[in-house]
Amino acid sequence: MSNKTHDTDVAFIEALAELLRKNDLTELQVKRDYGPDDSLNVRVSRQTAPVTQMAPQAQVLAAPASAPAPAASAPIETTMPEDPAAHPGAVTSPMVGTVYMQAEPGSDPFIAVGTAVKEGDTLLIVEAMKTMNHIPAPRAGTVKRILIEDGSPVEFGAPLVILE
Amino acid sequence: MTWPVGYGRVVLASVDSTQAEAARRFARFAGPEWILARSQTAARGRRGRPWLAPAGNFAASLVLRPDGEAPERVALRSFVAALALHEAFEHVGVPRSALALKWPNDVLLNEGKVAGILLEAMQGAGGGLAIGVGVNLIAAPDPEAVETGAVQPVSLLEETGIRVAPEPFLDALAAAYAAWEARFVTYGFEPVRAAWLDRAARIGAPVTARMGHQTLSGIFETVDPQGALVLQTDAGRRAVTAADIFF
Numbered sequence: 001m002s003n004k005t006h007d008t009d010v011a012f013i014e015a016l017a018e019l020l021r022k023n024d025l026t027e028l029q030v031k032r033d034y035g036p037d038d039s040l041n042v043r044v045s046r047q048t049a050p051v052t053q054m055a056p057q058a059q060v061l062a063a064p065a066s067a068p069a070p071a072a073s074a075p076i077e078t079t080m081p082e083d084p085a086a087h088p089g090a091v092t093s094p095m096v097g098t099v100y101m102q103a104e105p106g107s108d109p110f111i112a113v114g115t116a117v118k119e120g121d122t123l124l125i126v127e128a129m130k131t132m133n134h135i136p137a138p139r140a141g142t143v144k145r146i147l148i149e150d151g152s153p154v155e156f157g158a159p160l161v162i163l164e
Numbered sequence: 165m166t167w168p169v170g171y172g173r174v175v176l177a178s179v180d181s182t183q184a185e186a187a188r189r190f191a192r193f194a195g196p197e198w199i200l201a202r203s204q205t206a207a208r209g210r211r212g213r214p215w216l217a218p219a220g221n222f223a224a225s226l227v228l229r230p231d232g233e234a235p236e237r238v239a240l241r242s243f244v245a246a247l248a249l250h251e252a253f254e255h256v257g258v259p260r261s262a263l264a265l266k267w268p269n270d271v272l273l274n275e276g277k278v279a280g281i282l283l284e285a286m287q288g289a290g291g292g293l294a295i296g297v298g299v300n301l302i303a304a305p306d307p308e309a310v311e312t313g314a315v316q317p318v319s320l321l322e323e324t325g326i327r328v329a330p331e332p333f334l335d336a337l338a339a340a341y342a343a344w345e346a347r348f349v350t351y352g353f354e355p356v357r358a359a360w361l362d363r364a365a366r367i368g369a370p371v372t373a374r375m376g377h378q379t380l381s382g383i384f385e386t387v388d389p390q391g392a393l394v395l396q397t398d399a400g401r402r403a404v405t406a407a408d409i410f411f
Contacts, residue, residue: 128239
């Protein structure tokens with residue numbers, strides 16, 4: 001590899017890192033083909049934003065469940081000590097929006113850590129374009145962790161709740 | 165006004181809320197259906213805000229099941245519903261110059277709040293979308309009942325002298341909605357977005373977006389292809405997906 005290619009590669013990787021940061025992504029993988037047997041594989045990843053718990057009580061109860069369970073199929077490649085999105089029990093946001101933990105201000109939240117839910121029960125609401133999206137439990141289980149705060153913005157694919 | 169093909173029509177004397185009734189009907193969904201209630205005992209607006217609905221005002225919900233659509237696309241029906249409601253007002257005789265749209269789904273009459281639209285989607289199997297529409301046909305709530313800084317409530321009758329009963333208004337709205345829904349499904353968001361922008365209030369003017377934990381002020385530039393409100397702020401362009409907008 002010539003120095004010139006090396007420099008452009010470094011610039012390219014720096015641009016990717018900037019893209020990652022700007023768009024609040026956690027991981028980005030790109031392959032560049034320069035010619036036969038000459039390619040560049042880049043994988044850039046970073047820590048997600050610190051996880052905010054709902055209440056002090058939630059933190060205490062959540063602690064024993066914080067170690068990610070091993071995935072049943074292929075091992076998950078991760079550079080992070082703990083990635084809630086990779087947790088098999090993670091329920092992720094289907095869209096960009098704002099999270100609400102209760103049906104309306106002042107009413108009880110849909111769930112708390114320890115709540116047993118049935119498949120289809122509303123876990124929380126994600127609002128976008130004034131559309132209130134009720135996010136249902138994909139299966140029956142117990143809420144182990146709540147990874148978002150009422151009123152906070154979420155990105156597509158962001159882990160919301162760990163259900164076990 | 166011809167009732168649109170493929171849409172059901174239910175008129176109830178009284179119900180808790182048409183949105184609650186719509187959600188109960190997701191489980192036995194057999195096609196899009198409008199539910200009109202002559203009176204509601206537990207009417208509500210966004211985030212549980214009370215919605216005052218005296219007899220003679222309009223309250224209805226449309227039950228839909230947008231098959232195979234991603235949630236962010238389903239949510240674009242905020243704009244579809246706003247355009248349909250705007251058109252229904254025109255149909256009953258309101259001049260277009262008296263009407264304007266406020267992001268994403270408020271219809272303003274003489275710069276006042278004459279209606280409210282609330283969309284609730286239940287994701288997953290057995291889910292659906294309920295689009296609730298409330299219109300102050302004959303009476304508006306007391307201005308003191310609304311949030312400080314919010315658009316002042318007005319009624320169709322008091323502003324224009326036009327007296328329409330809920331049922332004929334539903335006929336106008338259902339026909340307009342079906343036409344906009346068909347455009348949205350066939351051609352996507354772009355024609356909806358263009359029509360919405362054409363009727364929007366305050367483009368190029370300063371607005372304030374009040375979000376959960378922060379408030380953002382800037383120039384209302386446009387609505388992006390994802391439906392987000394684009395604000396030009398001192399810190400650059402910002403796309404807002406969930407906020408209350410204040411002029």
